[in-house]
Amino acid sequence: MFLARTATDVNVVIRHDDLSRDMSRYLAERIRAALRVHVWNNCEVCELRGDERLEEVVVRNVRTDERRSLRATALFVLIGSEPHTRWLEGPVELDERGFIMTGVGLGGAAMFQTSTDGVFAIGDVRSGSVKRVASAVGDGAVAVRLVYEHLVRAGRR
Template identity: 40%
Template structure:
């Protein structure tokens, strides 16, 4: 797994249930700024999980299926090869919000400002009355599917109220 955020951490925990061993490749020197502390602690404690910091994929090896991955260690400058039968990447997402630019307030990364930071009276409300945003697209949100579903259902009732005066 290549990644360092909560999605990568949750996925690697899931994979470790059925795999003999899983390896998490992280570009940075720690997970502290990109992953919840409870999740990174669980990863570090799991004997079936190895975390390789300051690393990046250099090459993939195999024929019809993946056999190995060459990793570059940016601290030492060395490359090494790991046997692997699969590779997953979860290296961040870019919000697809350019179409909202000028309509609602966006943060510098393009995520939608909501609630207090958008001078709105609801955590899901944007700077434009009648436009709401939930989970992944919101600035500062923790990216989790279950939360998005719950927030989405709450926003539907707020939208209904807004449209009906």
């Protein structure tokens, strides 16, 4: 929606057929209603063409294998999310996708506590979090308190 304010056309390529599956419904509805935004369901980018710069993006329908060339001068890639947490593996318990497990067996008061005492995780990187700005900020405010309490318990405050 932001790009559609200035771009002539915005093509959104998604590999499944339900725009609202991975985003807020209100936003999916705004995208569908926007005249300059074109959504290509069940498609993936398979080729980029151009001499000095990007000129065309070729998209392939993953169900029919049909290919279509879209004129484009810029490409913005957003394919899922992968947390950069492998360096924590071992001391800190991660879920199967690499998000940090918190509050395991610790009760509500320690909901941001990881499997290592004194290490807290908040925001998008936390397993099960809602991936929204307001909740990440809220998590942070609570975690500051939890860190403080941890330091008091450890006799360091």
